[in-house]
Every structure is written in structure tokens, then in C-alpha cells.
Amino acid sequence: MSLISRLTNLFRRSxxxxxxxxxxxxxxELRIEDNLAAxxxxxxxxxxxxxxxxxxxxxxxxxxTEDTSPLLAGIGRDVHYAFRQLRRSPGFALxxxxxxxxxxxxxxxxxxxxxxxxxxxxxxxxxxxxxxIEQKNHGDVSQSYPDYLDYRARNMSLADMAAYRLxxxxxxxxxxxxxSRGYEASGNYFDMLGVQPALGRFFHASDxxxxxxxxxxxxxxxFWRSRFHADPHVIGTTADLDKHPxxxxxxxxxxxxxxxxxxxxxxSGCPWSTSSRSKAMSSSPNGVITxxxxxxx
Amino acid sequence: xxxxxxxxxxxLLVLKTLAxxxxxxxxxxxxHLQKASDELLAVEEGSLYPxxxxxxxxxxxxxxWALTESGRKAKYYKLTxxxxxxxxxxxKNFDQLVKGVRAVMRYA
Numbered sequence: 366m367s368l369i370s371r372l373t374n375l376f377r378r379s380x381x382x383x384x385x386x387x388x389x390x391x392x393x394e395l396r397i398e399d400n401l402a403a404x405x406x407x408x409x410x411x412x413x414x415x416x417x418x419x420x421x422x423x424x425x426x427x428x429x430t431e432d433t434s435p436l437l438a439g440i441g442r443d444v445h446y447a448f449r450q451l452r453r454s455p456g457f458a459l460x461x462x463x464x465x466x467x468x469x470x471x472x473x474x475x476x477x478x479x480x481x482x483x484x485x486x487x488x489x490x491x492x493x494x495x496x497x498i499e500q501k502n503h504g505d506v507s508q509s510y511p512d513y514l515d516y517r518a519r520n521m522s523l524a525d526m527a528a529y530r531l532x533x534x535x536x537x538x539x540x541x542x543x544x545s546r547g548y549e550a551s552g553n554y555f556d557m558l559g560v561q562p563a564l565g566r567f568f569h570a571s572d573x574x575x576x577x578x579x580x581x582x583x584x585x586x587x588f589w590r591s592r593f594h595a596d597p598h599v600i601g602t603t604a605d606l607d608k609h610p611x612x613x614x615x616x617x618x619x620x621x622x623x624x625x626x627x628x629x630x631x632x633s634g635c636p637w638s639t640s641s642r643s644k645a646m647s648s649s650p651n652g653v654i655t656x657x658x659x660x661x662x
Numbered sequence: 663x664x665x666x667x668x669x670x671x672x673x674l675l676v677l678k679t680l681a682x683x684x685x686x687x688x689x690x691x692x693x694h695l696q697k698a699s700d701e702l703l704a705v706e707e708g709s710l711y712p713x714x715x716x717x718x719x720x721x722x723x724x725x726x727w728a729l730t731e732s733g734r735k736a737k738y739y740k741l742t743x744x745x746x747x748x749x750x751x752x753x754k755n756f757d758q759l760v761k762g763v764r765a766v767m768r769y770a
Contacts, residue, residue, distance in 0.1 A: 367719040384737075388688065389711060391736040395689040396707075398732060417707050424708035431715035 371434040375441065378433070385428045393418055496523075513551070525557040538593070538604035538613075545592070547582070555583070555617075564589075565600035565615025581614045582606070589616045672705065672713050673722075674756055677749040680723060680741040687736040688714060714739060722748050 374381050393414045400410035415421070451458040498508070498516075513528045520526055529550040536545040548554075552570035560567075568581045582604065584593070593599045603610045679694050680686060686694070691714075692707050717723045722745030728738050741749070 367721065370719065385711075385715075387735070388737045389708070391687070391734060392689045392692075392707065392711075394734060395687075395730070395732075395736070398734075419706040419708035421708060424711055427709075427712035428715045431712050431719055 368434070371432065372437065374433045375438055381429065381432055382425075385425055385432070389418075389421055389425060389428075393421075494524075498526075525553060527551045527554040527557045529554060534606040535608075536592075536604055536606055537608075538599070538602075542605075543592070545588070560617060562615040563618040564597060565613070567615055567617075580609070580611045582611045583614050584616050586617060669713070670752065671756065672710075673717060674749070674752040675703070676710070676713060676717065677722065677741065677745055677752065680739060681746065681749055685738045685740045687730070687738050689736070691739075717745070720748075721745075 396414035396417065397407075397410045400413055401407065405413065418424070508528070510528065513526070517526045527550065529548045531546065532549050533544060533546050535542050536547075537543075552568060552572060555562075555567035556569055562583070563586060565583075567583055572581065584599075589595060589599070599613050600615060601612065603612055605611070675695055676691060679691050679698075683690075683694060688710050689707075692705065692710060695703055695705060714723065714725075718725055718739070722742060723739045724742050725737050725739050727735055730736050
């Protein structure tokens with residue numbers, strides 16, 4: 366508090382000086398008045414007042430010191446001097462500034478990406494109880510869908526398990542088709558994460574009854590805003606993924622870093638089981654694509 | 663006595679004056695100190711002002727400009743709540759100091 370007033374006083378030095386001056390002068394004048402009233406002559410009165418006061422200049426300086434921060438004022442003067450020197454050699458100044466800018470800028474970019482992707486905790490309830498299960502076979506981090514189903518069926522240590530896989534499809538809506546990215550996710554994905562829909566609803570495990578039974582997609586907030594212009598009436602309409610119709614169920618809330626990708630479709634909804642994409646992968650008994658991904662528990 | 667102690671004593675005197683006499687300007691405080699101490703304490707008048715400014719920065723007193731009876735503009739000072747607390751503490755400290763010095767002086 367006093368630091369703030371000291372700082373502000375540094376910026377109004379002349380105003381402060383005037384004020385202190387006026388205060389000290391008032392004191393001397395009052396003493397002169399009293400002296401005159403006591404019968405002294407004007408010169409005597411003045412002399413006596415000034416004598417009793419002591420060294421006015423010194424007192425003014427000391428009062429000034431109390432009201433400002435001489436340390437900061439000194440630093441301020443040094444900075445001012447540094448600026449003047451830099452102005453005299455602009456080439457050096459420019460080089461130094463550029464070097465610093467590149468160094469600092471590079472660091473900021475790297476660290477902010479790191480922060481967004483890795484350091485910032487997930488914006489989900491129970492974020493500290495979420496784990497990813499990865500396989501480290503031959504440097505391959507994918508899992509197979511039948512394995513996921515087995516793990517899930519025999520799971521005794523985790524509350525729930527969900528699976529998801531990155532996919533890309535041409536999404537056509539409102540007359541235009543664009544290649545878009547999304548996640549194929551198991552039906553319980555949103556329930557397991559504990560996220561609530563911002564609009565509409567999410568799909569649930571109960572919506573799945575076998576292949577092609579759940580042609581639903583959920584939009585991420587960013588995708589909803591950019592592609593559908595935040596139109597609340599898209600809920601319930603149909604969008605085509607690679608020419609297969611899907612109903613838009615709802616919109617996920619922002620800014621959840623795991624729901625960044627654009628749309629979500631339950632694995633049972635994906636009709637690609639016999640498409641050319643799955644040729645390298647084994648297919649599960651109910652014909653759903655099994656190429657896998659991580660799953661999050 | 664060390665400068666700090668002297669400074670502390672001056673603070674105590676000023677705080678007590680303001681506590682007893684309400685709002686005062688620097689000159690008034692000087693007059694009161696002279697009268698109340700029976701002229702024993704003659705403080706160099708100007709040295710009051712650095713002390714007053716320091717105490718104001720510390721939050722013990724508050725200032726505002728006002729007119730005296732003779733119509734002159736002067737800066738008046740008033741005690742704050744924090745100042746009142748500080749006065750109690752300073753008074754206690756001073757009592758202790760005086761007792762201590764007396765005890766040493768009287769020691770046979």
C-alpha cells in the first residue's frame with residue numbers, strides 16, 4: 366500500500382515537491398504569525414521562525430525521501446541512462462533486441478504448445494484418475510478392438526474403460542462436403558469421461574445394438590462453431606459421413622482438450638467394416654472395425 | 663541513544679499528541695509538545711516533517727489539507743486505527759525502556 370503510493374509519487378515528483386514545500390512554508394508562516402502576535406518585529410519574527418525550523422532544504426529532502434522510493438528512483442535513472450546509451454549505438458541495440466526476441470519467442474512457442482498438450486491437466490471431472498493403456502509391442506501403440514472388449518469384460522481394477530480411434534471422413538452437411546477429422550469412440554466414451562453435453566445429447570452404450578445400429582455423431586464445440594456457425598438447429602439433422610447418413614445428436618462443451626477433434630461417432634455406428642480400409646486389420650465377430658487406438662479408463 | 667530509539671520516541675510523542683488532541687497540523691504538534699513537556703522537549707521543528715511523512719506512509723496517520731483559524735492552508739494529520747494500535751505498542755515499549763534504564767542506574 367505504501368509501496369503503491371511511493372511509486373505514484375515517483376511519477377509526480379514536481380507535484381510532490383510543491384506539496385512538501387507548501388507544508389513547510391505554512392509551518393514557518395504560522396510561527397511568524399505567533400511571533401508577531403507576541404510582539405516581535407517582522408524581521409525578528411521571520412528570523413526566529415526560520416531558526417527554530419532548522420534547515421528547510423534538508424527537511425524537504427528528507428520528507429521527499431520518505432514519500433518516494435529512492436531505490437526505485439535510482440533504478441529508474443539507470444534505466445534512463447541505458448536507453449540513452451542504446452540510442453547512441455542503434456546497430457548494437459538492434460542486434461541485441463533481435464537476439465532476445467528470437468530466443469524468448471522460440472521459448473514461448475515451445476512452452477505454450479507443451480503446456481497445451483501435456484502440462485495442462487484434462488478439463489474433466491476425475492482428471493487425476495484417468496489413465497491411458499498403451500501397448501509397447503514393436504513400437505506400435507495401437508490396440509485391437511477384441512482385446513479392448515476382453516479387457517473390459519475382465520476388468521476388475523478400473524471403474525470403466527472406453528476406446529477411441531482417430532478417423533477422417535468426408536462430412537457433408539448444408540450442401541458442402543469437406544474432409545473432417547473425428548474420433549470413433551466406444552458407446553460409453555462420454556459417460557466414462559463424465560462430460561455433460563452443451564447442447565442436445567451424447568450417445569451412450571445403450572444406443573449400440575450391433576453394427577450400423579447407432580448412426581449418431583456428436584460435434585465438438587469448435588467444429589460446431591466453425592462448420593455449422595453455432596446453429597442450435599443442427600441438432601437432430603443429418604450429416605453424411607462418406608455418404609452414409611448420421612444424425613447429429615449434440616454438441617460437446619468447450620474447451621475440453623480431449624474433445625478437440627471434430628466429431629464423435631460410436632464404433633457401432635461405423636459402416637466401414639467391410640470397406641477397403643479395414644483390409645489390413647482383423648475384424649471382430651460383429652463386424653466392427655478393430656484397428657485400434659488407445660483406450661482411456 | 664541510537665537514532666532509531668530517538669526516532670521511535672518522536673513517533674510515540676506525535677501519535678500520543680494526535681490521540682489526545684485529535685486533528686492537528688505540524689506546527690500545532692510542535693507547540694503542544696513544548697507546552698506539555700514544560701519546555702523540556704525542544705524538537706528541531708523541521709525534523710517533525712520527515713517523521714510525519716514516514717508515519718503517513720506506514721499507515722499510522724492520515725493527512726488532508728484544510729484552513730486554519732487565520733485562513734491559512736495547512737496540512738492536518740489524524741490518527742488511524744492502525745496508528746492507535748501502534749501507539750499502544752510504542753507506549754508499552756517505552757515504559758519497558760524507561761524501567762530498564764532506571765533499574766540499571768539504581769543498581770548498587
